[in-house]
Amino acid sequence: MKFKLPLGLFSAISILVVSSCSSADDTEMAVSDSAVITVENVIESKALAQFGTFQNGGSSPLINPGESASFTFYAGKGQAISFAAMYGNSNDLFFAPSNPGIKLYQTNGDPVTGDVSSQIKLWDNGTRINQPTGPAVTHPGDAEVTPLNVAEIALTVPASQLLKAEITHDGGTKFTLKLTNTSGGTVNETPISAGVWAVSHISGTTLLKEDPIFSPGKLSANGLTELAETGKTTALSQYLTGITGPNSAFSPVLVVVYSGNDNPIFKTGENDRGQGLKELSQQGNADVLAAFLKTKSGVKEVYVLKDHATNILLPRINGNNGGKVSQTISARKGDRIALATMYGQSNDWFIAAVNNGVDGSTRGDISSIIGLFDSGTLESSFPGAHIGSQPAQTENQPVKQLANPNQFNTLPSLPQMIKVTLQ
Template identity: 55%
Template sequence: MKINHWSALAFLPLAFTACKKDNNNTGGNNSSGTTLTVENVLNSKPLVESGTYQGTASPLILPGQSVSIQFSAAKGEALTFASMYGWSNDLFFAPANPGILVYDATGNPIEGDVSAQIKLWDNGTRVNQAPGAAVNHPGTAESKSVTEVNGTDAQGNIYLAASKLVKASLKYNGNSLFTLTLQNISGGTINETPLSPGVWAVSYIVGGQLRNPAPLFTSGQPSANGLTNIAEAGDNSVLNTYLKSITGIFTPLSPILVVVYNGIENPIYKTGENDRGQGLKPLAQQGNADTLAAYLKGKPGIKAVYVLQAPGTKVLLPVIDGKAGGMVSQDLTVSSGDRLAIATMYGFSNDWFFASVDNGVDATQKGDISSSIKLFDNGTAIDQFPGAGITQFNLAGTPLVTSKPITAVPNPNPFTTLPDISNMIRVILK
């Protein structure tokens, strides 16, 4: 079944059909009712990555020196950064928002000289003196908005184009990983200057929209969040602290596969085995639980199968700007000896899925069973940085095929450090 990409902040509805198995467990006198509730409790962040950079011989990046930034990105995501024009009162180098796009319209990585995308900006907090080593810091205060410097500043001082002072080169390393190299080429020009240590950031893209298209500054608005510390003094610590606070994990959960069974092992998966070809792969790669649900219905030991979709969005969105995450519930009729297992895709991944560990849980118990859930790698697609992979299905990509056994996702993993499972998904029986 063909399904749509998650393509709006609330996401377009996926073509999932809620599969409900007719309960064939008469259960006898020991049958009882319980309600399963699954909730996405992830406190999502708008930035997928951020960090700092500085020179190698000293924190400053002097004329002739260079510095590199390594980052991951999906199609539509961009890299932004900021460094002080050191021999100025409050000027800084940065690309225009949302930053340097690293893929073309067809999804091919961009490589080579991208210096033309770098601009020179006036932070608007100090009156500009003639640029040079003799600038008196910090200078006279003023209160204006951030503006681009095009040839001359507000005081009439002359500047070459930023691309004549800072060279930016982009290299694609494969598997959605890029390196941006910034080289100070201002030596010998009328605008010779050191560059300060800086900050950089990459925003998540959700439904074709960047979660934070202007993490460092907004042209025409006052400087904020510590950018002034960079622009006036080359101090990147304050803005870095702010960026860290909005950098982290963002992922929806796909519609939830729920299976009630008795007398058999967990029918969804088994660690150490390769994907069985029964429908877990579409769930783990695309968030489509219907294939596996249809396969399991009617099999020996299977008592009931459900696919639970969040109202309106189908997927369970995370907590976004304080708004509660998606939640689904299902009434169940269970008997002594029944087991319960669930599975749902970590949406912004290549083939990671949350699932009940081992042989699931006693379906008659009550309470929070979130501790019975772990995150697994289905082993059917090559992994990339979660939320920043060009081949991730829900970021308009096509997963690259591999074949490995199902394993638990380590934490930290080669890409990032995830929150505790209980801070991403909550599962309750009551």
């Protein structure tokens, strides 16, 4: 997926808080007909967009000489693939590229393909006294009295000649990395263990975590020791699970008060109407749709809510609250209230009230009636793996509500991503 609207670009969108357009009847509404709508991004931001494990597909997870293992992942421009696997005939050595991993796009934006073995290195975990590598190594061996920092190590045969790495671009932002054990017949012949891989989120041009698996010059941590000493991925996978997930902002929020049985913003099963939903779902720009709705019969109030500091609604970062916007609106019983905002880590996904919104007299938390939708105007891809890469392919499909899990991953439930209240 090409991230149409990186977090750093959201703030560049020129958004005004659109003044409401009220009918004569509305101006006569009593104070009791007013309410405050509040929208908050409650996503607990994570550093990694994806992680996974890989192993030999045979009866044993070990990748023996001549055998291969492959895994598929998604990445946009600026993102990289990192991985680690144990050098089996050692006490605590492991294969991995240098941080932040293997870059997946050239400077001109073209995807990297082919042999990238030259980027593979061998590292010492620093927790076991190294015996000469080979099948006679005793596992686990003697522990270092004082653990050493993780450091690159050289053997007779370079790591790039022991483990071959080949990248295939599968279209869009989808890649496959094939790892082949090429150590057979060398003085450093070895089995290679199952391993882990990870892709960091990126904000603008900054990776959120450049050392997802290990940190040279620091002590081994987060389950890496178990992988480096035994080839087991469990502990490191548990750590990576905890730092993997969404990290999406929401665009300024369109809120509309209207009458009738049809949500004026969109209808599932219909193609984009050309009224501004495309601009909202692709760019986070609600102005076009807001301007149109102000001319539409039955629409009473139109607002575009933005964060005063950032325009957008950022997720919760490092324990801080996420972006939050509020607006006093006028809505009486029988009126309807609907809203929409772009899911930033997407090409054309948006979050909105399902069906015909809620009654104007509703009060309390209405997050349960919010859904995630695909506007059908750009080809979808992995959320969070589209930032800065080539433009997505256009499409002309009906608006649809997205399932969860979706075709790419499993997102948190909507109430764990967005909180909407009427008070």
